Amino acid sequence: MKNQGEVVSLWTSIADRESRLLALLRTAVQIIWVTDAEGRASESDPEPPSDIADLTWSAFTGLSTAQLAGVGWLAAVHPDDVAQLLAARERSIRTGEDLRTEFRVRHRSGEWRSMASHGEAVRDASGAIIAWYGTCADVTSIRRAEAAHREVQDRLLAALDAGEMATWIWQASDQRFYWDATGGPLWGLDPANAGSSDLATLRQYIHPDDREATLRAAEMTAATGTFHSALFRVARADGVVQWLQTRGRVEKDANGHVVRVIGAFVDVTKLKTTEEALRQTQKLQALGTLAGGIAHDFNNLVLAIGGNAQLALGDVDPPHPAYASLQEIAKAAARASDLVRRILAFATREPLAPAVTPLQPAILDAVKLLSPGIPPTASIEMHFDDETVACSLGQAELGQVLTNLITNAVHALGDKPGTVRISVDPPSSDLPAELNPAGAYVCVSIRDTGAGMSAETRSRIFEPFFTTKPTGKGTGLGLAVVHGIVTAGGGALVVDSAPGRGSTFRVWLPRATQMAAAADVDPAAPIAPRGEHILYVDDDESISYLMRRTLERVGYRVTCMIDPRAAVQMFRDGRGHDVDVVVTDLAMPGMNGFDLVVALRSIHSDVPVLMTSGYTRDEDQQRAAQLGIGRIILKPDTVEELARELDRRCAELRALV
Secondary structure, X not given: OXXXXXXXXXXXXXXXXXXXXXXHHHHHOOEEEEEEOOOOEOOOOXXXXXXXXXXXXXXXXXXXXHHHOEOHHHHHEOHHHHHHHHHHHHHHHHHOOOEEEEEEEXXXXXXXXXXXXXXXXXXXXXXXXXXXXXXXXXXHHHHHHHHHXXXXXXXXXXXXXXXXXXXXXXXXXXXXXXXXXOHHHHOOOOHHHOOEEEHHHHHHHEOHHHHHHHHHHHHHHHHHOOOOOOEEEXXXXXXOEXXXXXXXXXXXXOOOOEEEEEEEEEEOHHHHHHHHHHHHHHHHHHHHHHHHHHHHHHHHHHHHHHHHXXXXXXXXXXXXXXXXXXXXXXXXXXXXXXXXXXXXXXXXXXXXXXXXEEHHXXXXXXXXXXXXXXXXXXXXXXXEOOOOOEEOOOHHHHHHHHHHHHHHHHHHHOOOOEEEEEEEEOOOOOOXXXXXXXXXXXXXXXXXXXXXOOHHHHOOOOOOOOOOOOOOOOOOOHHHHHHHHHXXXXXXXXXXXXXXXXXXXXXXXXXXXXXXXXXXXXXXXXXXXXXXXXXXXXXXXHHHHHHHHHHHHOOOEEEEEOOHHHHHHHHHOOOOOOOOEEEEEOOOOOOOHHHHHHHHHHHOOOOOEEEEEOOOOHHHHHHHHHOOOOOOXXXXXXXXXXXXXXXXXXXXXXXXX
């Protein structure tokens, strides 16, 4: 038998153990609960011991024992959580498994608390459940922390998504990349299956042209412990070109070995697109500057060559040995003139005047014009959904668009048999993004069954001087000019092409809804000149010589001067009284055409003036209109247009007599 001291010591030990257990219980749970086998609380339950009275359901919620009886305790559960709590309770009653669930309970303070509940079945000797004992632990602070963490994570992901970025970790231990939810879309991968990847797998998604440099940067980072950035394209399955740049820092262990690299993928596609657009703009500006600089002198040369060739053709008969050569010279001059005009039209990108041009006749004319050069292996098919539809692009501009696109389609077939199908498609709501959704448009499609184009080629086809044709076979201006004309005309050009699938060019143009107004001029033949005196001023002697002979041949009296100041002096001396019309070039040294007009008008206020130029800017046309000159006649069209304009002006002068 133990002595009294041992008994006291034993009870003290038990009391200490209970005290420690109770303290531990208080740190872990906030509610201790007891129900019968069906989960009902009893109103007649004995009062709990005083040391745990504050851990009861009643103490936590502030509800009385009577209010909690039966299933009254559910009144303290959040209404949105009752259904799932009852389902969990029924499942445990049915299976006898522990009850583990979470729900919100209203504290006596009125605050909703998140409670994690755990209950166990109490069984009798036969194993039947006779009651349930359980606890509820307050996990509100944990859930709030988790919610705050999710909010921070969501904000981070939103910021990354808005900034078109994705964070990543490269783990040295397993050589794998791990990235967040925004990483998959940047690589064109399913986010659900793209959370991690090893370097060998990741390399297949890098554009082949950038793969070697990108992998070298990764290897240098791992080898040196210093981060090496990489800029590369992603070879996405959807064909979209995605430019990514890597940024990051290296983490090392105490021995200086690389443990991991933490960084970000930054989508710089828009930046690269902007840079490319800037380069394109600079290229166009340089082209425009170059074109403007050479156009005047070049067009003077073309005018002299072509004009003299036409004069010579008028002097010899077709059987003459030189006739064919003169024809070739005239054709070459016309091609040179067209080339400069195309460069100027593309470089200046000026809006085009609206017109009404029926599409079917224009397409038929273009095919007829190109027919001699189309090989027998190429089949041309045409389909017109509406034979009367017209567009607002001018006839000359539309012809240039059609001939360029049809020619390219035929060339795409190569030597193999193939088909080029030209169609005027029915109206569609699937407009390109750059067009006005409320506008009325017509679409011309030109499809070929050729080899097709890669995504890289497709992205560059509208660049000036870019061509896939052999050296000497193409200038690289055809599609650039087409794109410029269509854009300036208020339309859009869309290309669909892939290797092995051929190419389809869809030209969207504003639809013309009314016929063109009748011309103001009488279509009858021009009135023959009656010896009117023309003063022609141009600092280029060859042009002056050409125009004197040309105009004299049709019956005008012509005085040519290469110095505009001499023309002013002629009027000051009274020798210009019999001049009917003054024709002057715009760009001349010492005194330009506008200065000459002002000086002549100060002497002879109503002298009619026509102006020519090898190159004009929009402000030049505006200045000419202010001086009452009218439209500046562009070289090298001077011979034909000037003759017609002189006929009109001289006819007006005769009508006043």
